[in-house]
Amino acid sequence: MQRIHNVTQLADLDDDALARCYAYPRHLDEPWVRANFVSSIDGAFTVDGVSEGLGTPADKRVFKVLRELADVIVIGAGTVRAENYGGAGTDPQRRIAHHQQGIGGHPDGAAPPIAVVTATAQLDPGSKFFTEAEVAPLIITTSHAAPEQIAALENAGAEIVIAGTASIMPAALIRVFAERGLHRVLCEGGPHLFGQLAEAGLVDELCLTTAPLLVGGAGGRISLSASTFDLPMTRKQLVLDEDGTVLARWARR
Helix, strand or coil, X not given: CCCCCCEEEHHHCCHHHHHHHCCXXXXXXXXXXXXXXXXXXXXXXXXXXXXXXXXXXXXXXXXXXXXXXXXXXXXXXXXXXXXXXXXXXXXXXXXXXXXXXXXXXXXCCCCCCEEEECCCCCXXXXXXXXXXXXXXXXXXXXXXXXXXXXXXHHHCCCEEEECCCCCCCHHHHHHHHHHCCCCEEEECCCHHHHHHHHHCCCCCEEEEEEECCCCCCXXXXXXXXXXXXXXXXXXXXXXXXXXXXXXXXXXXX
């Protein structure tokens, strides 16, 4: 029988050890794009339109760790609306400790900004995404967006970046982060944004939680793109929880 390497039981990992499992590469000089998703055993990434129904205690624990390691969290506008996003909610002391260990975080514990990719800037400035933000959200949009909508989001405290005319190309999105020194990128969805980044060859890593559920229905998959593509990945680690949750980390070859 062949032994499967890099398999760990979640119960054996304290918070520091779990963070080290998900450490970003050291001394990055360009963005490293990590995506994080949860899906059911039969491939659904939402239940009744949101991912919350799939979240196990193990998934929620890793979700928090990944945020505490990141320089920036990037999501699509549809995910902001569907998941009722608020602020990043990270622990400042954990962020400082991660920075001191060289695995991520921030030197003064500041929370990572959440960047939203939206061609039209059609977001509600009165939503908790803006009212509960710990740091200014980064709205990455196009010159096609209505000036009055951009002004409303700026008044709500957002930083606006124009990164395209009618659409935002994946390379232009990553360039926004590179210009700001935000090298530890965490993509939390949705499937279209993740699919576009993967199709462009810009995804370095995927952290995928498989929840011990069969849900059926007509739910979509975690990656959607205009065309099929081949992006070979290699399994870097498996973390297993007693409830059956499987936490896998895949890296581009």
